[in-house]
Amino acid sequence: MRFDKVDQFGNTLVSIFQRVTLFSIAFASVFAAVHEVGEIYARGNVTVQDLLLMFIFLEIIAMVGIYFNTSRMPVRFVMYIAIAAMTRYLADVASSHGDPVHILLGSATILLLSCSVLIVKYSSSKYPPGEE
Numbered sequence: 001m002r003f004d005k006v007d008q009f010g011n012t013l014v015s016i017f018q019r020v021t022l023f024s025i026a027f028a029s030v031f032a033a034v035h036e037v038g039e040i041y042a043r044g045n046v047t048v049q050d051l052l053l054m055f056i057f058l059e060i061i062a063m064v065g066i067y068f069n070t071s072r073m074p075v076r077f078v079m080y081i082a083i084a085a086m087t088r089y090l091a092d093v094a095s096s097h098g099d100p101v102h103i104l105l106g107s108a109t110i111l112l113l114s115c116s117v118l119i120v121k122y123s124s125s126k127y128p129p130g131e132e
Contacts, residue, residue: 052088
């Protein structure tokens with residue numbers, strides 16, 4: 001009872017911090033994407049790694065947008081970003097004739113992340129949020 005105002009003030013501070021941080025993440029992602037497009041233009045060619053990096057920026061911005069609209073952090077989007085990042089890493093390792101062990105471990109990581117996405121998707125459909 002006595003701490004209602006303190007709780008409300010704390011919740012307001014957390015909400016402000018979340019919004020400022022989300023705007024910062026979105027701004028940094030847009031800035032990085034524009035910078036990457038400039039580098040691609042200056043180089044004169046596009047690689048698979050460039051496309052995957054742009055996809056990562058897109059997923060980050062989509063994740064921020066979803067959080068603003070629903071106030072929920074989409075865990076699957078974080079996994080999609082991790083899958084894209086690992087794919088980008090594997091493309092880099094494979095193009096430089098890297099160690100087969102790294103390729104195998106990277107592939108196993110992508111498989112594990114993909115299985116995790118399936119588990120999260122299944123569990124969220126079977127047990128929707130808000131039901132207890």
